[in-house]
Amino acid sequence: MSVDGTQEFTRAPRTTPTRYRERATWEREAIHAILDEGYLCHLGFVVDGAPVVLPTLYARVGDRLYVHGSTGSRPLRGAADAGMPVCVTVTLVDGLVLTRSAFNHSVNFRSVVAHGTARQVTDPAERAIALDALVNQAVPGRAGDCRPANDKELAATAVVRLDLDEVSAKVRADGADDDPEDLDLPYWAGVIPVRTVHGTPVPDPGLAPDRPLPGYLGERS
Template identity: 60%
Template structure:
């Protein structure tokens, strides 16, 4: 019998911010939207007693986030199997939506959306799940690309590792709106406002060795 997941994730000590708590959200759709809009996540973990943060590609599939990398990568080597304790990680995805220019240097800021996940990451060893995860990562970058490219062969798969992190302990923090200047600064003669920031996709640039007559697929942005 299937059950509908709650509309929001449960806040924890690690997901409740110490400042600006009103900017935090645990809404499931908001969390998913921030994750789905990104390309690169930052995976944080502890190695030899020191913090390490790695940027890498990822994809969300339901209530799981999959991260891929080389089997020579330290976190991917040390991540536990399902029957083990797993690798404690913190995964973040951040979008910058605007530069907030205030009259005072102190109140300059950015408008942003940021998701932060805590949990234990596990190495994906099942062949079918690994294939699904790698397809999802390719399609997360360009939807439709996984079926329009050669999938990894056995040698390439041997060099590729995949981590799975459940979306359970998570929050999103956002900032929107204009500057928050002090009342005594409102008459200062400095321009103030927001400079919007958004990704721009250019026209596809073909590879130098692309065979003549091969046109860009329809799923690519027109630029």
């Protein structure tokens, strides 16, 4: 996995982000599937001409991505007025690909890169949907099983939306791709699977000892 990455998964490889609305249904569904599996994005924006990349949670709701933060946060303040150019990137790593040659080593991964203008969300109903979605994206089912934000907390929270518009997705899901003349070299080749796993939930010490684990936590892998 280098800066160039691999081909896009589209049948006709594209080198630039493509208008989301021009994509085929299967492409939009593939983009959604990648976005729905993750919950951490890397949000890029520009400050004084220089790039800044921060990790943050996100949620997808339909054809929109949401992130949130403190109303005092510099990048989110930037999204309050005319909007802020951003790039949201979501990457899922599936495997390390070892080839006989150093050059052909690669990574199996799925990624989505979305470009556009982020804007602060002020509508209370949309903000509530986004905040629930942010909790549920990381822990499905959780938003309905905790205390919702009160007015003071809502006032301290900025919600920012990015409409899916210019989007590219890349997928590599393949084995070792060695040059033919390297196949007899005496080196191991193959794929090391990589995945993210969730361990046994650790209860807060303040919980009653007999409090059961919520059902939505028991089903996680």
